[in-house]
Amino acid sequence: MQIRVLLQEHPPYAGEGVLCLVVCTSSAKLVSIMVGVLAQAGSFLHMLLGGSVARAAEEVPHAAEEAAHGSGIHVVLKAEEVFNVLGFPITNSLLMTWITMAVLIIFALLFRRKLAMIPGKLQAGVEWLFEGIMNYMTEILESEKLARRFFPLIMTIFLFVLVANELAFLPGIGSIGVDNGHGGLTPLLRAPSADLNLTLALAIISFLTIEIAGVVALGFFKYWGRYVNFTSPVNFVVGIIELLSNVGRLISFSFRLFGNVFAGEVMIVVAMFFVAYLLPVPLMAFEVFVGFIQAVVFAMLTLFFIKLSITDPHESH
Numbered sequence: 001m002q003i004r005v006l007l008q009e010h011p012p013y014a015g016e017g018v019l020c021l022v023v024c025t026s027s028a029k030l031v032s033i034m035v036g037v038l039a040q041a042g043s044f045l046h047m048l049l050g051g052s053v054a055r056a057a058e059e060v061p062h063a064a065e066e067a068a069h070g071s072g073i074h075v076v077l078k079a080e081e082v083f084n085v086l087g088f089p090i091t092n093s094l095l096m097t098w099i100t101m102a103v104l105i106i107f108a109l110l111f112r113r114k115l116a117m118i119p120g121k122l123q124a125g126v127e128w129l130f131e132g133i134m135n136y137m138t139e140i141l142e143s144e145k146l147a148r149r150f151f152p153l154i155m156t157i158f159l160f161v162l163v164a165n166e167l168a169f170l171p172g173i174g175s176i177g178v179d180n181g182h183g184g185l186t187p188l189l190r191a192p193s194a195d196l197n198l199t200l201a202l203a204i205i206s207f208l209t210i211e212i213a214g215v216v217a218l219g220f221f222k223y224w225g226r227y228v229n230f231t232s233p234v235n236f237v238v239g240i241i242e243l244l245s246n247v248g249r250l251i252s253f254s255f256r257l258f259g260n261v262f263a264g265e266v267m268i269v270v271a272m273f274f275v276a277y278l279l280p281v282p283l284m285a286f287e288v289f290v291g292f293i294q295a296v297v298f299a300m301l302t303l304f305f306i307k308l309s310i311t312d313p314h315e316s317h
Contacts, residue, residue: 249305
């Protein structure tokens with residue numbers, strides 16, 4: 001599902017982009033591959049879910065749609081297809097996902113070519129940042145080996161979400177588009193995190209990583225013994241509750257990111273509708289910060305849940 005808000009009486013917003021990007025030089029190739037996996041997972045989920053969501057959105061009563069047009073703010077509750085390839089829909093959020101991938105991969109390749117024994121300011125800054133993050137992960141996981149194993153995934157999620165969120169504030173994102181044939185505008189590019197398909201794909205990747213890490217570290221029966229415990233009625237009920245909360249991470253992961261990014265877009269558009277040249281500026285600056293915070297939250301929660309999954313339940317007590 002993708003949600004778009006169009007401001008018809010005023011042009012859509014276009015803020016200055018803030019791009020905060022660092023690349024793990026020792027894992028550049030692995031990072032590039034994992035970013036590709038994220039995008040392809042989002043494409044696959046869009047193919048599976050996008051059609052049904054679009055059909056459901058098209059069933060909204062025409063009266064409500066006309067009322068939305070009359071108010072000057074148009075909300076479309078369906079994925080917007082720019083074109084299709086062999087029947088596979090290519091949406092504006094998917095195009096933006098590919099652009100985010102390209103930015104990360106190109107930066108990684110260019111940065112790797114300029115590595116030197118005597119680092120410059122950029123290389124020294126990146127090395128300092130990555131060393132700090134690696135030390136933090138080692139402290140959390142209590143193992144340098146595990147920290148090095150999960151470092152590429154955690155950093156890929158952080159960089160991908162961060163760049164995707166901040167690129168959405170570049171001029172032209174959401175304001176340049178094509179005529180949809182109904183007197184409206186279909187934006188050519190849209191923030192990837194405003195598409196629930198992408199955030200759900202990221203959530204599934206994090207969820208599977210957490211579960212697989214727990215099974216590998218503790219063994220299948222010992223790990224799932226947390227959730228299926230017949231030693232006593234109380235332990236059985238507690239295990240079921242833990243299982244439900246564990247599965248609920250898919251919802252919390254995906255909707256937290258999606259909701260924050262979409263709510264920010266709606267807030268800025270509404271602000272532009274009423275106070276077009278004053279109020280949106282501080283809101284855009286705040287949303288730039290929110291985009292960074294959401295990238296940190298998604299990556300850190302994945303790290304913390306990995307730690308919980310690989311910890312022996314008896315040792316945790």
